[in-house]
Amino acid sequence: MAEEIKLIKVTIDNITVDVPMGTSILQAARMIGGDVAPPAMCFYSKLKGSGGKCRTCLVEVSKGSNADPRPMPKLVASCRTNVMEGMEVKNITSERVTDARNGVVEFLLLNHPLDCPVCDQAGECHLQDLSYEHGKEGTRYEFKRRTFEKHDLGPYIQLHMTRCILCYRCVFVADQVTNKRVHGVLSRGDHSEIATHIEKALDNDFIGNVIDVCPVGALTDKTFRFKNRVWFTKPVDAHRDCPTCKGKVTLWQRGDEVLRVTGRKDQWGEVEDWICNTCRFEKKHINDWVIEGPTKISRHSVISQGHYLGMKKPTETFRAVHGGRDPKLLMDIHSISEVNRPGIDLSAIPGPATSDVFNAEKKK
Amino acid sequence: MGRKLLLDKAHIEGIRHFDVYRKNGGYSAVEKALKEMTPDAVTEEVKKSGLRGRGGAGFPAGMKWSFLAKPEGVPRYLVCNADESEPGTFKDRYLMEFLPHLLIEGLIVSSYALGSHRTYIYIRGEYAWIVDILEQAIEEARANNFLGNNILGTGFNCEIFVQRGAGAYICGEETALLESLEGKRGNPRIKPPFPAVKGLYDCPTVVNNVETLAAVVPIINFGGEEYAKIGVGKSTGTKLISACGNINKPGVYEIDMTISVEEFIYSDEYCGGIANGKKLKACIPGGSSVPILPANLLLKTAKGETRIMNYESLSDGGFATGSMMGSGGFIVLDEDQCVVRHTLTLARFYRHESCGQCSPCREGTGWMEKILHNLEYGKGKMSDIDLLWDIQRKIEGNTICPLGDAAAWPVAAAIRHFRDEFEWHVNNPVESQQRNYGLAHYADALEITV
Numbered sequence: 001m002a003e004e005i006k007l008i009k010v011t012i013d014n015i016t017v018d019v020p021m022g023t024s025i026l027q028a029a030r031m032i033g034g035d036v037a038p039p040a041m042c043f044y045s046k047l048k049g050s051g052g053k054c055r056t057c058l059v060e061v062s063k064g065s066n067a068d069p070r071p072m073p074k075l076v077a078s079c080r081t082n083v084m085e086g087m088e089v090k091n092i093t094s095e096r097v098t099d100a101r102n103g104v105v106e107f108l109l110l111n112h113p114l115d116c117p118v119c120d121q122a123g124e125c126h127l128q129d130l131s132y133e134h135g136k137e138g139t140r141y142e143f144k145r146r147t148f149e150k151h152d153l154g155p156y157i158q159l160h161m162t163r164c165i166l167c168y169r170c171v172f173v174a175d176q177v178t179n180k181r182v183h184g185v186l187s188r189g190d191h192s193e194i195a196t197h198i199e200k201a202l203d204n205d206f207i208g209n210v211i212d213v214c215p216v217g218a219l220t221d222k223t224f225r226f227k228n229r230v231w232f233t234k235p236v237d238a239h240r241d242c243p244t245c246k247g248k249v250t251l252w253q254r255g256d257e258v259l260r261v262t263g264r265k266d267q268w269g270e271v272e273d274w275i276c277n278t279c280r281f282e283k284k285h286i287n288d289w290v291i292e293g294p295t296k297i298s299r300h301s302v303i304s305q306g307h308y309l310g311m312k313k314p315t316e317t318f319r320a321v322h323g324g325r326d327p328k329l330l331m332d333i334h335s336i337s338e339v340n341r342p343g344i345d346l347s348a349i350p351g352p353a354t355s356d357v358f359n360a361e362k363k364k
Numbered sequence: 365m366g367r368k369l370l371l372d373k374a375h376i377e378g379i380r381h382f383d384v385y386r387k388n389g390g391y392s393a394v395e396k397a398l399k400e401m402t403p404d405a406v407t408e409e410v411k412k413s414g415l416r417g418r419g420g421a422g423f424p425a426g427m428k429w430s431f432l433a434k435p436e437g438v439p440r441y442l443v444c445n446a447d448e449s450e451p452g453t454f455k456d457r458y459l460m461e462f463l464p465h466l467l468i469e470g471l472i473v474s475s476y477a478l479g480s481h482r483t484y485i486y487i488r489g490e491y492a493w494i495v496d497i498l499e500q501a502i503e504e505a506r507a508n509n510f511l512g513n514n515i516l517g518t519g520f521n522c523e524i525f526v527q528r529g530a531g532a533y534i535c536g537e538e539t540a541l542l543e544s545l546e547g548k549r550g551n552p553r554i555k556p557p558f559p560a561v562k563g564l565y566d567c568p569t570v571v572n573n574v575e576t577l578a579a580v581v582p583i584i585n586f587g588g589e590e591y592a593k594i595g596v597g598k599s600t601g602t603k604l605i606s607a608c609g610n611i612n613k614p615g616v617y618e619i620d621m622t623i624s625v626e627e628f629i630y631s632d633e634y635c636g637g638i639a640n641g642k643k644l645k646a647c648i649p650g651g652s653s654v655p656i657l658p659a660n661l662l663l664k665t666a667k668g669e670t671r672i673m674n675y676e677s678l679s680d681g682g683f684a685t686g687s688m689m690g691s692g693g694f695i696v697l698d699e700d701q702c703v704v705r706h707t708l709t710l711a712r713f714y715r716h717e718s719c720g721q722c723s724p725c726r727e728g729t730g731w732m733e734k735i736l737h738n739l740e741y742g743k744g745k746m747s748d749i750d751l752l753w754d755i756q757r758k759i760e761g762n763t764i765c766p767l768g769d770a771a772a773w774p775v776a777a778a779i780r781h782f783r784d785e786f787e788w789h790v791n792n793p794v795e796s797q798q799r800n801y802g803l804a805h806y807a808d809a810l811e812i813t814v
Contacts, residue, residue, distance in 0.1 A: 054722070080554045099758075102758075104762065107724050107731075110727045143734045146730075185720070188532065188717075189717065
């Protein structure tokens with residue numbers, strides 16, 4: 001007999017949900033889903049001890065529990081606070097929360113270079129999504145953004161320290177997934193940086209997973225560097241018989257060419273299984289893999305725009321992929337971007353997608 | 365003159381050594397506690413005394429001790445927080461330097477009360493010479509069977525270890541201190557769980573300030589009720605105040621929390637008035653993290669009552685018109701000091717000492733420093749003042765540890781009370797480089813009838 005798990009009631013934004021004891025507020029909110037789930041930049045449910053650092057998931061606890069109904073005086077990090085019986089939480093219904101979150105997004109973007117046009121993460125970047133939903137149009141920061149000395153992390157992983165938001169996820173991955181951590185956080189305060197002590201290459205069978213967990217473009221795949229934009233590539237579920245990992249991956253293809261291999265990510269952007277370096281970096285040929293079919297991307301991101309021939313397209317694209325929500329900002333990237341036109345079927349283009357294709361369309 | 369409980373023997377020559385300390389009645393608290401009292405009775409005495417944590421937050425020490433989880437078969441630890449790095453606070457240094465045995469005695473008694481057999485002193489790395497003093501004191505105590513196995517034949521074992529920090533202010537935060545003590549990067553932990561449940565090496569731990577632990581000695585010697593009679597209300601006992609700044613007699617003073625701020629600054633027994641016959645402009649009453657107060661709000665509260673040097677009176681009026689007792693770093697600013705420059709200095713300190721773990725503190729402290737730098741050097745805009753206010757508002761309360769609050773409060777208080785001086789800096793960029801704004805309406809309250 002399985003031990004009976006005690007369910008407790010928690011109310012988040014006036015929606016009541018039954019969750020098992022010991023669930024964090026964030027996980028409970030994710031069970032409700034949609035707008036209620038607070039954004040999380042540093043929390044990763046598969047990494048023990050992660051969370052609490054980025055402060056984007058702050059929520060207001062208006063009632064502690066049935067036993068102690070006092071509200072919590074400060075906003076709490078929902079990823080590291082467990083629910084109590086009868087707890088009442090305010091997320092988007094609290095002005096304090098939206099105000100604080102606004103501030104946190106501004107802080108996170110303060111020294112971020114905003115080099116999205118040349119960043120490989122663009123399109124699947126959590127910071128982009130976050131600032132799009134919770135940020136402001138401009139910054140009030142008038143100073144030079146900080147820069148770092150470059151560190152070489154070996155032939156597979158590219159580090160852009162300027163983009164890093166210090167979520168510590170990659171540190172936890174190295175601690176918990178690989179058998180030896182050689183990188184960590186050096187220095188203190190706003191000069192903290194992810195680096196290895198005295199230039200070492202990150203060399204471990206599973207270290208490639210730091211790329212998957214990185215919420216921004218600080219750690220990217222060197223074998224995919226500047227190859228293509230993620231929204232031009234088509235995600236395909238595939239697997240292979242791998243002796244080190246489960247071998248269940250997502251291939252990012254253009255035509256028959258495999259440009260990139262990543263773990264399969266769920267709707268919160270977390271990988272389902274860790275994959276090994278061989279699968280990620282070495283197996284870049286279509287014949288290495290058994291194709292299962294197109295990946296269904298349930299995340300709200302521009303990559304979920306994947307265009308397939310014969311696919312039924314939603315009428316209101318953004319809203320459909322966004323879980324019924326409208327964008328928070330008035331700007332729609334499709335209306336201003338020259339290249340990212342939904343009108344063009346990428347799969348129908350022979351060869352790589354270049355600006356000529358789009359310009360030709362325009363000239364017509 | 366107030367009664368001295370901690371520094372009463374500080375003037376005796378050679379008190380640093382065991383023999384002299386013992387001859388002057390030292391270690392009587394250990395004998396009394398270990399031979400005549402149960403651990404719970406010691407905790408009860410401390411509870412009765414109403415002793416409040418002297419590290420800054422002022423949390424009742426007896427309450428903290430009673431929160432300590434006591435599961436079977438798990439060791440418990442007592443950690444002494446001697447990482448005194450707050451600008452303006454140097455009371456623990458004085459205590460450890462001149463009366464190391466008082467701290468050791470307090471640690472033995474407290475360890476007995478909490479059941480800690482391995483007790484650590486985490487000392488600030490810059491106090492290198494005090495480490496030697498403490499280790500010598502520990503050696504002497506061990507040689508006389510006050511430490512080690514079977515202390516005084518009572519069967520209680522206790523060892524004290526001194527661990528040096530490596531120069532980080534953040535390691536004075538209790539969970540960061542524990543991380544550092546474990547040999548990790550000194551990042552504050554996310555609470556809960558609190559150290560009383562999961563502290564050092566995941567075991568129940570109590571972290572107390574040096575002065576708090578030293579105060580346990582007079583509490584055991586005289587009894588908790590006797591100790592509680594000193595002071596007013598919930599501010600019981602005596603408090604060490606490290607006074608510095610533009611005063612005639614900077615130094616460490618032991619006060620019994622009934623004297624007024626005015627007496628403390630102007631009486632010859634304590635600070636001896638403002639140096640060079642200048643006037644009082646402002647004061648930070650409890651270490652750099654607490655809000656600054658202009659003279660007119662320092663000596664009298666907003667209600668017109670005389671402000672007393674204790675926890676309640678100093679925080680009277682909240683942050684709008686009050687401040688905090690904090691760690692007792694009493695910094696006095698005279699009329700020649702520029703508040704904008706002073707705030708910049710503090711902002712630079714907090715920017716430098718932020719651990720970089722959570723985003724509001726990591727990014728916000730640097731941003732505030734840059735804006736204050738502009739304001740101080742005549743490049744500021746009027747909107748910068750409002751921006752500063754908005755930044756500090758978004759840091760405060762949204763960080764993992766209190767360092768974010770500590771960085772935000774001085775900036776907030778400076779703008780709240782000295783906004784005209786900030787505006788003067790913006791309007792007179794050249795003049796503000798050459799001369800000070802002066803006193804304006806927050807001038808010496810002694811001459812202004814409130």
